[in-house]
Amino acid sequence: MMKLSALQQSYLNRRPGSFRGAAPLDSSADGAIKSPAAVFWLVLHGLCCLISLVLGFRFSRLVFFFIFSTSVTTNTNHFMAPFRQLATTTASDVAFNLPSNPASGGGVGDAALNRTRVVVGRHGIRIRPWPHPDPIEVMKAHQIIERVQMEQRNQFGVKNPRTVIAVTPTYVRTFQTLHLTGVVHSLMLVPYDVVWIVVEAGGVTNETAAIISKSGVKTIHIGVDEKMPNTWEGRHKLEAKMRLRALRVVRDKKLEGIVMFADDSNMHSIELFDEIQSVNWFGAVSIGILAHSGGAEELSSFATVEKEVEEKEKKQAIPVQGPACNESSKLAGWHTFDPQPYEGNNAIFIDDRATVLPMKLEWAGFVLNSRLLWKDNEDKPHWVRDLDSVVDGDDIESPLSLLKDSSMVEPLGSCGKQVLLWWLRVEARTDSKFPAGWIIDPPLEITVPSKRTPWPDAPPELPSDNEKAVNNMEESQPIVKHTKTRSSRSKRRSKRKHEPKTVVDTKEQSEQN
Amino acid sequence: MEIRNWIFALILCHAALVLTSCAVELARSPPTERISGSAGDVLEDDPVGRLKVFVYELPSKYNKKILQKDQRCLNHMFAAEIYMHRFLLSSPVRTLNPAEADWFYTPVYTTCDLTPNGLPLPFKSPRMMRSAIQLISSNWPYWNRTEGADHFFVVPHDFGACFHYQEEKAIERGILTMLRRATLVQTFGQRNHVCLKEGSITVPPYAPPQKMQSHLIPERTPRAIFVYFRGLFYDVGNDPEGGYYARGARAAVWENFKDNPLFDISTEHPTTYYEDMQRAVFCLCPLGWAPWSPRLVEAVVFGCIPVIIADDIVLPFADAIPWEEIGVFVDEKDVPNLDTILTSIPPEIILRKQRLLANPSMKQAMLFPQPAQPGDAFHQVLNGLARKLPHDKSIYLAPGEKVLNWTAGPLGDLKPW
Numbered sequence: 020m021m022k023l024s025a026l027q028q029s030y031l032n033r034r035p036g037s038f039r040g041a042a043p044l045d046s047s048a049d050g051a052i053k054s055p056a057a058v059f060w061l062v063l064h065g066l067c068c069l070i071s072l073v074l075g076f077r078f079s080r081l082v083f084f085f086i087f088s089t090s091v092t093t094n095t096n097h098f099m100a101p102f103r104q105l106a107t108t109t110a111s112d113v114a115f116n117l118p119s120n121p122a123s124g125g126g127v128g129d130a131a132l133n134r135t136r137v138v139v140g141r142h143g144i145r146i147r148p149w150p151h152p153d154p155i156e157v158m159k160a161h162q163i164i165e166r167v168q169m170e171q172r173n174q175f176g177v178k179n180p181r182t183v184i185a186v187t188p189t190y191v192r193t194f195q196t197l198h199l200t201g202v203v204h205s206l207m208l209v210p211y212d213v214v215w216i217v218v219e220a221g222g223v224t225n226e227t228a229a230i231i232s233k234s235g236v237k238t239i240h241i242g243v244d245e246k247m248p249n250t251w252e253g254r255h256k257l258e259a260k261m262r263l264r265a266l267r268v269v270r271d272k273k274l275e276g277i278v279m280f281a282d283d284s285n286m287h288s289i290e291l292f293d294e295i296q297s298v299n300w301f302g303a304v305s306i307g308i309l310a311h312s313g314g315a316e317e318l319s320s321f322a323t324v325e326k327e328v329e330e331k332e333k334k335q336a337i338p339v340q341g342p343a344c345n346e347s348s349k350l351a352g353w354h355t356f357d358p359q360p361y362e363g364n365n366a367i368f369i370d371d372r373a374t375v376l377p378m379k380l381e382w383a384g385f386v387l388n389s390r391l392l393w394k395d396n397e398d399k400p401h402w403v404r405d406l407d408s409v410v411d412g413d414d415i416e417s418p419l420s421l422l423k424d425s426s427m428v429e430p431l432g433s434c435g436k437q438v439l440l441w442w443l444r445v446e447a448r449t450d451s452k453f454p455a456g457w458i459i460d461p462p463l464e465i466t467v468p469s470k471r472t473p474w475p476d477a478p479p480e481l482p483s484d485n486e487k488a489v490n491n492m493e494e495s496q497p498i499v500k501h502t503k504t505r506s507s508r509s510k511r512r513s514k515r516k517h518e519p520k521t522v523v524d525t526k527e528q529s530e531q532n
Numbered sequence: 533m534e535i536r537n538w539i540f541a542l543i544l545c546h547a548a549l550v551l552t553s554c555a556v557e558l559a560r561s562p563p564t565e566r567i568s569g570s571a572g573d574v575l576e577d578d579p580v581g582r583l584k585v586f587v588y589e590l591p592s593k594y595n596k597k598i599l600q601k602d603q604r605c606l607n608h609m610f611a612a613e614i615y616m617h618r619f620l621l622s623s624p625v626r627t628l629n630p631a632e633a634d635w636f637y638t639p640v641y642t643t644c645d646l647t648p649n650g651l652p653l654p655f656k657s658p659r660m661m662r663s664a665i666q667l668i669s670s671n672w673p674y675w676n677r678t679e680g681a682d683h684f685f686v687v688p689h690d691f692g693a694c695f696h697y698q699e700e701k702a703i704e705r706g707i708l709t710m711l712r713r714a715t716l717v718q719t720f721g722q723r724n725h726v727c728l729k730e731g732s733i734t735v736p737p738y739a740p741p742q743k744m745q746s747h748l749i750p751e752r753t754p755r756a757i758f759v760y761f762r763g764l765f766y767d768v769g770n771d772p773e774g775g776y777y778a779r780g781a782r783a784a785v786w787e788n789f790k791d792n793p794l795f796d797i798s799t800e801h802p803t804t805y806y807e808d809m810q811r812a813v814f815c816l817c818p819l820g821w822a823p824w825s826p827r828l829v830e831a832v833v834f835g836c837i838p839v840i841i842a843d844d845i846v847l848p849f850a851d852a853i854p855w856e857e858i859g860v861f862v863d864e865k866d867v868p869n870l871d872t873i874l875t876s877i878p879p880e881i882i883l884r885k886q887r888l889l890a891n892p893s894m895k896q897a898m899l900f901p902q903p904a905q906p907g908d909a910f911h912q913v914l915n916g917l918a919r920k921l922p923h924d925k926s927i928y929l930a931p932g933e934k935v936l937n938w939t940a941g942p943l944g945d946l947k948p949w
Contacts, residue, residue, distance in 0.1 A: 136844070144775060145788075146868060150787060150789070152792040160758045160874070164755065164756060170886075171754055
C-alpha cells in the first residue's frame with residue numbers, strides 16, 4: 020500500500036524526464052542518438068527543461084497541457100473540468116487553482132473513467148474557513164461520550180450500585196477551601212448516588228456551608244462544638260471523635276449504603292468508588308502516604324552525604340498502608356506506617372515545617388456497610404461491636420477497634436495491590452490570614468509589577484494610579500500584573516520556599532524605582 | 533383432588549424457576565444484535581457440504597520456496613493468500629477428485645517478493661501468475677474447459693489483479709488478461725474501478741489475531757476518546773507536493789482538526805495503539821494510496837465505530853455485512869465538516885452500532901485465525917463462492933474455443949518466470 024520512494028527514484032532514473040508528463044517526452048532516450056527524430060526529441064526535451072526552470076514545474080506542466088490538449092481526446096478533456104476551488108496548504112509559487120492532473124488521461128481506460136466519479140491525480144486539500152473546534156459541538160460530543168460510558172457501566176460495571184456515604188471531618192482554616200474543593204470535585208465525578216456527611220469542628224459555619232453547597236450532592240452538615248487543637252495528635256483524636264459522631268448519624272437516620280472516609284486533604288481516584296461497591300461488610304484498601312510535606316528547605320537541610328543516601332533510599336519507596344495478603348489471597352496482616360525513619364523530625368504542631376506523619380492505620384483506608392452500624396439489625400455479623408459501646412473517651416486509633424475480630428476484614432483493590440487513594444496533610448500557619456471566601460472585593464488599589472512577566476520588554480515601572488496610566492503601553496499591563504501580584508501575595512502565606520523570593524524581588528525593584 | 537392440585541402447583545413453580553434462571557443468565561451477557569445483512573443472517577452459514585474445491589498441486593517454486601525465502605510474508609497484511617492455501621489443504625470442502633469440484637484453486641503466492649522494508653513488489657507477479665496458469669492449463673483440462681471461469685485466485689495486493697501499487701499504472705494495466713474470467717478474491721474494492729471486476733469477493737486485509745487478542749483490556753474501561761487515528765497525513769517521501777496521497781483527504785483531516793481536543797490524531801506509533809482503540813468511540817479509517825486499510829479490521833475487533841473516508845469503496849463481504857448500519861461513511865468532500873457529522877449522530881444510533889460491533893460473529897468474520905474457526909473470514913470466502921453456485925452453463929466453452937487473448941498486455945509480462 021505504501022509507495023516505494025527508492026523504487027520510484029530508480030524508475031525515474033530509468034526514464035529521463037518526469038513520468039507524469041506528456042507521453043511523447045518519455046520515449047526515446049535510449050534510442051539511436053544519431054537519427055534526426057532522436058535529435059529533435061532531445062532538443063525538445065532540453066527546451067522543456069529550460070521552460071520548467073524558468074516558469075516553475077507546475078506552470079510548465081500547464082503550458083504543455085494547453086499545447087498538447089488538441090491531441091488528447093475530448094473524453095479526457097471532459098474529465099479535466101472538475102476545478103477544485105479550494106485553498107491548498109502547500110504554498111505553490113503559482114497562485115491559482117490547479118486542475119486535476121491529466122496523467123490519468125493517457126488515452127487508456129477512457130471507458131472506465133467515464134463510469135467513475137473518483138478521479139486519479141492531484142486533489143486539493145479542503146480546509147474550512149475557520150478550522151477550530153466549535154464549543155457547542157464539543158459539548159455534544161461530551162454528551163455522547165457520557166451516554167456511551169453510562170451504557171458501558173450498565174453492561175459491564177457494578178450491578179445494583181449502592182449509595183456512597185462519604186464522611187469528612189473539617190474545620191475552617193486557610194487551606195480548607197483548597198482541600199474541600201478537591202473532595203467536592205471527586206464526589207461530583209462519582210457515578211453513583213452520594214450522601215456527604217460533613218462534620219465541622221468549632222460548629223457549623225457559613226464558609227463551609229458555601230463550599231459544600233457547590234457540590235450538588237446531598238449533604239448533611241453537622242457541627243461539633245470543640246475547636247480543633249493545634250497539635251497533630253490532638254487533631255487526630257478529635258477527627259476520630261468527629262467520625263464517630265457521623266457514624267451515629269448514619270445509625271440514627273438508618274442510611275443505606277457504603278460508608279467511606281473522605282478526609283478533606285486526601286486524593287481519591289474514581290476507581291476507589293468502583294472498588295468499594297464490592298464490599299460485603301467491612302473492607303480495607305491500600306493508601307499511599309505522601310509524607311514529605313516539608314518542601315525544599317527540608318531537602319537542603321540534609322546536606323551531609325550519608326543522609327542524602329538515606330534520603331534517596333527512603334524516597335524511592337512510597338510508604339503504603341493497607342491490608343496484606345498471603346498466597347491464597349486471604350487477609351494475613353497489615354502494612355502499617357513505620358514512623359522510625361522520620362524519628363525526631365516529625366511535625367508536632369499543625370504549622371510545623373516538618374514531615375507530617377500519619378497514624379499507624381488511617382481511617383481513610385477502611386470502608387463499611389452502613390448496616391453494620393444499625394441498631395437492632397439481625398443481619399449484623401457477630402464480630403462487630405455496637406457503636407454505643409465505644410465511649411468518647413476511648414482511644415480510637417482506627418476503625419478496627421469497632422470490630423471484635425479484625426480478621427474478618429475484606430481486602431479490596433486486588434488484595435491491597437492497587438493504591439486507590441493518597442494521603443496528604445498540608446496546612447498553613449494557624450495565624451495566617453486569608454480573604455473570606457477567597458474573593459478580594461473590592462479589588463486592591465496598589466499593584467506592584469511581578470518580576471516574572473511573560474512579556475520580555477515589560478518595563479518594571481510602578482504606575483502611580485490604576486485608572487490614570489500615563490504611558491499607553493502600561494495600560495494593558497497593570498490589569499495583567501494585577502493577577503500576578505495577587506498570586507505572589509497570597510502565596511506568601513504558604514510554606515513554599517521559592518515564593519518569598521519573588522516578593523522580596525518586587526519589593527527591591529519598587530524600592531529602586 | 534387436593535394432592536393433584538399441589539403437584540400441579542409444584543410443577544408450575546419449578547418450571548417458572550427454571551425459566552427465570554435461564555432468562556437471568558441470558559440477560560447477564562452484554563446485549564448484542566444479530567447482524568442481518570442484505571442476504572439474511574449469512575455470516576453464520578456453514579459452507580461445508582455446499583461446495584467442493586480442488587486445489588492444484590503446483591511445484592513448490594510457486595508457493596513453498598517463495599515463503600522459505602522470506603518468512604515475513606506470514607505477518608504482513610497480504611498474508612491472506614498463504615493462510616487461504618493452508619486452510620484449503622485441510623478443509624472438509626477440499627476434494628481430491630477434480631471431476632466433482634465446483635471451484636478450482638491455484639496456490640501461487642504473488643505478493644511475497646518483499647523489499648528490505650517489507651513492502652511487496654508487484655513487478656514479477658504478472659509473470660508468475662501467467663506461468664502458473666500455463667502450467668495448470670497444460671497439465672489439467674479444467675482451465676481450458678471454461679478458460680478459468682470456475683477458478684478462483686487470491687490476489688490481496690494494493691489494486692488486486694492489476695498488479696501495481698501506483699493507481700495510474702494499475703488502471704493502465706487493467707486486470708491481467710488471463711484472470712478476466714476467473715473469480716478474484718482481493719482486498720481492493722472500489723465501485724466502477726478497472727481493478728474490481730464483477731463477481732469478485734472482497735476480503736479484509738490480514739491482521740494478526742493473536743496479537744490483537746493479547747492486547748484486550750477489560751470491557752468496563754470507559755471509552756473516553758471521541759475520535760482516534762494514528763498514521764500518516766502527508767507522505768513526504770512519495771508525494772512531496774501533497775494532494776496525491778489519499779486524494780488529500782488525510783491532509784484535510786489533519787489541517788482541520790489538529791487542534792481539536794475531541795480528535796486524538798497523530799503520526800506517532802504508540803505501543804498502546806490497540807488499547808487506545810478500545811478506549812475510543814470512533815476510529816477513522818481514511819484511504820491511503822489504496823482505499824482499503826487494516827484499520828477497519830482493528831476497529832471492528834476492538835469495538836470502535838469505523839469512520840470510513842473513501843469514496844465509492846467496496847468493503848469486505850459487502851453482500852453479507854450491512855456496513856451502512858455498522859460504520860459511518862463520510863464523503864471525502866465532507867471531511868472539513870467531520871466534527872459536525874459525528875456529533876450530530878443520535879446517541880441511540882451510536883449505541884446500536886456498538887451493539888452490532890460487539891456481536892462475536894462480526895469480529896470473527898474479519899479475522900484469519902489459525903487454525904480456522906467457524907464463521908471466520910475463510911468461511912465467509914467459501915460462503916461467497918457457494919453463493920455463486922451453480923455455475924451458469926454459458927461459461928463452458930466448446931473444445932478448442934478460446935476467448936482470452938493470451939498475448940495481450942505489456943511485453944514484460946510475456947517473459948517466462
